[in-house]
Each structure stands twice: as C-alpha cells, then as structure tokens.
Amino acid sequence: MTKKNLLCLAVGSTAIPETINAAVEDWEVYEAVTLAEARRHLKARPLVLGVLLVEAHDEPLRAALDDFLHEHWHMHWVAALHAPALESLAWRQLVHDHCGDYHTWPLDIERLRQTLGHAYGLATLCRAPPAPRHGKQEAALTGQSAAIARLRRQIGKVANASAPVLIWGESGSGKELAAQAVHAxxxxxxxxxxxxxxxxxxxxxxxSELFGYERGAFTGAAREKRGLIETAQGGSIFLDEIGDLPMELQANLLRFLQEKTIYRLGSTRSIAVDVRVIAASHVNLAQAVERGAFREDLYYRLAVLALDVPPLRERREDLLPLAEHFFNTYASERAPHVKGFSGRAAQAMRDYDWPGNVRELLNRVRRAMVMAEGRLILPQDLGLSTGRAPAESAPLDDARIRAERDAIDASLLRAGRNITLAARDLGVSRMTLYRLLAKHGIRAPSRSCYTASPASK
Incomplete structure (x- = not known):
C-alpha cells in the first residue's frame, strides 16, 4: 500500500510541533518553515494534502499566504491557527477560500488524525495536480480523440517537408495551434x-506590413522598415484568414511563393527570403476560386499540403480535458473557492454542440471560473443546460429527484446547516452528502467546510 504523504508548512515557526508528528507518525511528511521551502517541495514532487500551521497572524504574512495558497490551488489544506486569529475577517476569509478544514490550538491529536485521513481521502479522489511548468512550453493540441490523433499524425508527416501548408477549419477550432505544431x-x-x-x-x-517599405516610399516613411515576411527569415510565417487578402496582394504573395524573393514598397531591389508559408482559412478556398474571390494559381501554390482541423463537436471526448487544461492555465484568474467541474457541468459540455469551437469553450470556462459561487462549476455557471430529451420515465425520475432534494433540504434545516449532523440524519457519509449537494446544485453551507477542534468551541 502506498504510504500517505503531505506537506507540513509551519510559517512563523522554526520547527514542526510534536503534536503534528504524533498525528502523522505513519505518513511521509515533507517539512517547510518558509514559503520558499514549501515551493521547492511542491516543485520536486506531486503532493495533494498540506497542513498549514500558523504561529503569527500579521497582515504581511496573511497576504503572502494568500498568494501562495492561490498559486497551489489544487491542494487540499487543513489549517491550525490560534483562536484570536479567527476574530479577524481577513484571516477567516483566507481559511474560507483555501482550506477544507481547520483546528485551533492546542491541537487534539486524535481529532487531527481523523481530519487528515478524511482530507487525504477527498484529495485522492481528485485528478493529479498539474505538472510544474519548466521554461517555454511547446505548442500542443490537447486531447486524445480519434479526430485529434489523426490530425497529429498528419502534422507529423507534413512538418518535415518545406512546401506550403494550407489549414482549413471552422472559426475558433484551433488552426493557429495546428500551425504552431507544424512549425514546432x-x-x-x-x-x-x-x-x-x-x-x-x-x-x-x-x-507595407507584409513586405516592408523603403525610406520615403510614402508620406511618413521616415526610415526603412522590414516587413513581417522578412522578420520570419529562417522560420515560418502563418497567414491566418488568407481568404480575406485583397486580390492585388494575392499576386504579390504568389510571386513570393514562386521566386522566394520580395520587393519592399518603394524599392526596385529584390530581397531573398527563406520562409515557409503556413496559411489558414475558415472559408472553403476552392469555392472562393469558383466565385472569383481568390486566385486559382495562388490556391494551388498554397494547397500543396492540406490539413483539416476538426470542429469541437467531432471530438467530444476531448471536452473535459480541454476544459481542465484551460482551468489550469488560467488558475490565477479563478475565484479562490472554485476547485473544478461538477459531473453535471461535464455532461452539459458533452451535450452542447459548441458552434464557437475551442474559443467558445475557453471563454465560457474563464467566465465560470470567476462567476461560480460553489466549489464546483455547474452548468449554469458555463451558461449551459443539460439539454437532454426527456425519457419515458421522466415523470418518475423527476419525482425521485424532487423527493431526494426535499429530504436533503429538510435534514440541513433540522441540523442547523451542519453537514456532519445532516449526514448522520440521512444515514449517509459526509462525502456522500457532499456529492448529493453537488448533484442537486445545492450550495454547501459555509460552516460545513470546517470542523473545529473541541478547544475551538
């Protein structure tokens, strides 16, 4: 059996109290007495549970802790504070935003041991924490669906060639990511x-932007300027929405593709440029050629190697991995209490057709991360509904759901919004009750997040 491990962060202290060592004697404990030391531990290994021991309670420490806990949002934290600290609204807010439970000094060993065991169990139900990022990340196409796997194989084939690449895909489907992958x-x-x-x-x-200009080429041209094609020397230039390029510029681009030279505006001197062209369009360029809106000779020059980026509705199994990728990427923007996606949100994403593709998913996720009121993002936070067609048994299902919700509401009311008492009244575990709350979209009572030690009551 894998040994349990946790990070023990004692800020404002020089050593870990014996009480903690006794409570976790069978655990693998990584000790830190500074935030810098804690960061080194978390960078070196994946940890999902931490104990936060606070000796001092000044404002600079609270602000630094808030930044640190926000940075490591994926972890579950149990705090131990002195009771007077909880008289401060700022410290109460910190515990509310970042900790799943708290105790006050002096610590009760048995109660702390139970709390940590429960917290570790909850933490291990979650996905593994995001891997630390080291340096510049290579552009990647997130997902494991058959459609995206096929696109990756095609990219691998065309990447080593030197011919132009033409990428087609609906707006927001990720054409630039595909172009970056070809270049990478x-x-x-x-x-x-x-x-x-x-x-x-x-x-x-x-x-002038593409090809540059010479000094004096037009009013305001006080000095020469290299065009964007020149700046891509030795690399790749990505011409997105090339179907919008005016006809007269299409002729200049065709000459560049044929001769590998350009002429700056106002110059008669040709400049040799070694650049690979990757173009993309959301319109069908073959149809644009038939309408006379795009040059046929330029189309055939560009379409030597063609890639199709699948729309998001054709890769539904990638929806949740993509949403979680965006959640991790923009973690600094999320509300502190938001920890991830509910099962209902995941189903709603799978039921939706995503006309705006990946760009729409990104925008909805970023909005939900800021606006969600619960610990888990719900369909309404994403602006989605489940959208399922009612089955023949829908009336019976609806009655069962209403009865279950009413029973939970009544139990919480009888228990004074205390999760432990409500779970006991319903005959289920605390973990099961939390799942039921998420299932029915009932916001968990704020007091339920913290189980104080006897000394704190």
Missing part, C-alpha cells in the same frame, strides 16, 4: 514563428 516539429523550429491575421489589417496597410 519542423527543421525550422529554432527560427521565428510569425502569425499574421490577414483579416485584421486594413487593406491600405497590408502590403
């Missing part, structure tokens, strides 16, 4: 990757 796996990976949104640059400026 190519021999040009050490060169620059220069993205350009052709639809975002005014038509009057596109030529």
């Amino acid at each position: 796996h190519s021999p040009r990976r050490d060169g620059p990757f220069v993205p350009i949104n052709c639809g975002a640059i005014p038509a009057s400026l596109i030529q």
Whole structure:
C-alpha cells in the first residue's frame, strides 16, 4: 500500500510541533518553515494534502499566504491557527477560500488524525495536480480523440517537408495551434514563428506590413522598415484568414511563393527570403476560386499540403480535458473557492454542440471560473443546460429527484446547516452528502467546510 504523504508548512515557526508528528507518525511528511521551502517541495514532487500551521497572524504574512495558497490551488489544506486569529475577517476569509478544514490550538491529536485521513481521502479522489511548468512550453493540441490523433499524425508527416501548408477549419477550432505544431516539429523550429491575421489589417496597410517599405516610399516613411515576411527569415510565417487578402496582394504573395524573393514598397531591389508559408482559412478556398474571390494559381501554390482541423463537436471526448487544461492555465484568474467541474457541468459540455469551437469553450470556462459561487462549476455557471430529451420515465425520475432534494433540504434545516449532523440524519457519509449537494446544485453551507477542534468551541 502506498504510504500517505503531505506537506507540513509551519510559517512563523522554526520547527514542526510534536503534536503534528504524533498525528502523522505513519505518513511521509515533507517539512517547510518558509514559503520558499514549501515551493521547492511542491516543485520536486506531486503532493495533494498540506497542513498549514500558523504561529503569527500579521497582515504581511496573511497576504503572502494568500498568494501562495492561490498559486497551489489544487491542494487540499487543513489549517491550525490560534483562536484570536479567527476574530479577524481577513484571516477567516483566507481559511474560507483555501482550506477544507481547520483546528485551533492546542491541537487534539486524535481529532487531527481523523481530519487528515478524511482530507487525504477527498484529495485522492481528485485528478493529479498539474505538472510544474519548466521554461517555454511547446505548442500542443490537447486531447486524445480519434479526430485529434489523426490530425497529429498528419502534422507529423507534413512538418518535415518545406512546401506550403494550407489549414482549413471552422472559426475558433484551433488552426493557429495546428500551425504552431507544424512549425514546432519542423527543421525550422529554432527560427521565428510569425502569425499574421490577414483579416485584421486594413487593406491600405497590408502590403507595407507584409513586405516592408523603403525610406520615403510614402508620406511618413521616415526610415526603412522590414516587413513581417522578412522578420520570419529562417522560420515560418502563418497567414491566418488568407481568404480575406485583397486580390492585388494575392499576386504579390504568389510571386513570393514562386521566386522566394520580395520587393519592399518603394524599392526596385529584390530581397531573398527563406520562409515557409503556413496559411489558414475558415472559408472553403476552392469555392472562393469558383466565385472569383481568390486566385486559382495562388490556391494551388498554397494547397500543396492540406490539413483539416476538426470542429469541437467531432471530438467530444476531448471536452473535459480541454476544459481542465484551460482551468489550469488560467488558475490565477479563478475565484479562490472554485476547485473544478461538477459531473453535471461535464455532461452539459458533452451535450452542447459548441458552434464557437475551442474559443467558445475557453471563454465560457474563464467566465465560470470567476462567476461560480460553489466549489464546483455547474452548468449554469458555463451558461449551459443539460439539454437532454426527456425519457419515458421522466415523470418518475423527476419525482425521485424532487423527493431526494426535499429530504436533503429538510435534514440541513433540522441540523442547523451542519453537514456532519445532516449526514448522520440521512444515514449517509459526509462525502456522500457532499456529492448529493453537488448533484442537486445545492450550495454547501459555509460552516460545513470546517470542523473545529473541541478547544475551538
């Protein structure tokens, strides 16, 4: 059996009290008496449970602790404080936001041992904490669905070639990520990757932005300027929404693809440029050619190697991994009490068609991380509903759900919103009651998060 482990952080102290050592004598304990030391432990190994021992209760320490606990939001924490600290609103808020339980000094060994065992059990039900990031991260396409696996295989094949790549995909599906992956796996990976949104640059400026200009080429050109194509020398240039490129600029781009040279605006001197072109569009360029909106010769120059990025509705098994990736990436923005996604939220995401694709998922997750009121994100926090068609047994199911919810509400009322007493009244464990609260969207009582030691009552 794997030995239990935890981080014991004693701030404002020089040693871990014997009370703690006695409560966790069978555990693997990593001790820290400074936040820097605690960070080193957490960077070196995955830990899911921590004990926070606070001796001093001054404001600078509280602010530093708040930042530290926010940074390591994935951990479960049990705090031990002196009772007077809880008279401070700021310290109460810190415990409320970051800790699943607390005790006050003097510590009761048996009660603390039970608390830590319960907290460790809850912590291990969660996914593993996100791996520490070291340096610059390579662009990646998150997911394990068949559609994204096929795209990865195609990227691996085209990356080593030098021919242009044309990427098609719906808006927000991740075309730029696919382009970054092509560049990252190519021999040009050490060169620059220069993205350009052709639809975002005014038509009057596109030529000077792409190809640069010489001094005096136009009013205001006080000195020469390299174009974006030149800045990508030795690397890749990503032309997003290339279907929006004006026809006259399409001719210049075609000449660059054919001759590997460019002419700055106002110059007659050609400049050789070694750049790989990766283009993308959300419109069907073959149909644009038929309409006369896109040059046929440029289309065939670009479409030497073609990639299709699947829409999010075709890779539903990737939804939750993607949502959790965004949750971890933007963890600094979330409300402190928000710890992850409920099962109902995960189902609602799978039931939704995501017309805005990955960009829409990212925006909904970031909003829910800020606006959610419970510890777990619910469908309404994402702006989604379950959307399932009612089954024949729906009336019976609805009655059963209503009865279960009413029983929970009545039990909480009788118990004075005390989770332990309510669970005992219902004949279930505290963990089961928490799951039922999440299932029915009932917000857990704030007092239920903390089980004070006898000395604190």
